[in-house]
Amino acid sequence: FKKNDEITINVSSSDKKSAIPFNLPLVSNANNNQINLQQTIQPYLVDENGDIQFPILGKIHVLGLTRNELNDLLKERIEEYVKSPIINIRITNFSVSVLGEVRKPGVYRINNERVTLLEALSLAGDLSIYAERKEIILIREDKDYNKVYFKINITESKLFDSDYYYLQQNDAIVVSPNRAQVQSSAFNRNTPIYVSIASLLLSVLTIFALN
Numbered sequence: 001f002k003k004n005d006e007i008t009i010n011v012s013s014s015d016k017k018s019a020i021p022f023n024l025p026l027v028s029n030a031n032n033n034q035i036n037l038q039q040t041i042q043p044y045l046v047d048e049n050g051d052i053q054f055p056i057l058g059k060i061h062v063l064g065l066t067r068n069e070l071n072d073l074l075k076e077r078i079e080e081y082v083k084s085p086i087i088n089i090r091i092t093n094f095s096v097s098v099l100g101e102v103r104k105p106g107v108y109r110i111n112n113e114r115v116t117l118l119e120a121l122s123l124a125g126d127l128s129i130y131a132e133r134k135e136i137i138l139i140r141e142d143k144d145y146n147k148v149y150f151k152i153n154i155t156e157s158k159l160f161d162s163d164y165y166y167l168q169q170n171d172a173i174v175v176s177p178n179r180a181q182v183q184s185s186a187f188n189r190n191t192p193i194y195v196s197i198a199s200l201l202l203s204v205l206t207i208f209a210l211n
Contacts, residue, residue, distance in 0.1 A: 001062045001070065002141070002169060003050060006043040006093040011078060012086045019082050022055050043092050056081065064143050096167050098124035100175035101131035115167050117152065117159070121175075132178040138164050139172040 001007065011022040024042040044052040050063020057077050062070055071087050078085045094113045099105050103125030117138070121127060138150040150164050159165055167173075 001046055001050075001065055001091075002145075003046050003048055003063065004093075005046045005091055005169065007046065007052065007062070008041040008043045008088075008090055008092055009054075009074070010041060010088040011074075011082070012088070013082045013084060015083055019085060022057075022078055022082065022085075024055065091169060094169050096120050096170070097172040098175070099172065101128045101177050102126065102175050103128055113169075116165055117167060117173065118154070120167055120171075120173055121154075127175060130177050132176040135176045137174040137176065138167075139174065140164070140168060141170060 009023075011019045013019040024044070027040055027042045044054070046052055046062055049061075051059050051061050054060045054074075057074075060070075060073070065073070067089050071089055074087050075085055078087070091113050093109065094111075095107050095109045096115065097107045098120055102121065105124060108120065108123045115123075117136075127133065133155055134153040136152045136154060138152055140148050140150070142148050152159065152162075152164060164171075
């Protein structure tokens with residue numbers, strides 16, 4: 001987990017009453033028509049120190065923990081109060097950014113927290129015809145919040161076994177332009193249109209001159 005992650009944690013047990021104090025209250029969210037209200041689990045925000053404030057247990061340091069590690073930590077602590085607790089954890093603001101030569105660049109929120117590089121490109125409308133498929137850049141933060149850059153060739157099969165095939169929270173994908181696009185950047189794409197218009201005007205003037 002990283003700073004500013006929003007996490008929902010639901011604690012349940014066969015003894016439902018004993019688990020209630022370890023859950024945040026539900027919050028009501030209005031939909032677009034502001035009439036029907038939906039209740040959702042209130043999320044925890046990982047603060048600047050990497051902590052969350054958990055009911056009964058107090059401050060819990062979650063920075064750098066995996067989901068399984070946090071699950072084990074909470075289970076051990078809660079078992080002092082609740083028999084055989086079941087803990088469900090998910091990140092509610094899991095998102096990735098897709099930039100560059102794609103049809104719909106932007107930030108995409110992923111509901112199930114599991115998305116592959118190829119799925120993220122599909123969400124962005126796929127690569128444009130100007131994209132360089134052998135030089136896609138993945139930008140990822142390490143545990144010390146340093147930016148790490150990976151150059152990816154999506155035409156190679158080893159992509160599927162790599163550490164960057166499945167994306168992580170706040171990953172950014174940058175699709176580079178291909179050589180043809182780079183070379184054409186110095187060339188006005190409207191030039192053929194201007195040439196066509198000029199040719200048409202010249203033809204019209206020639207017809208009038210002949211008459």
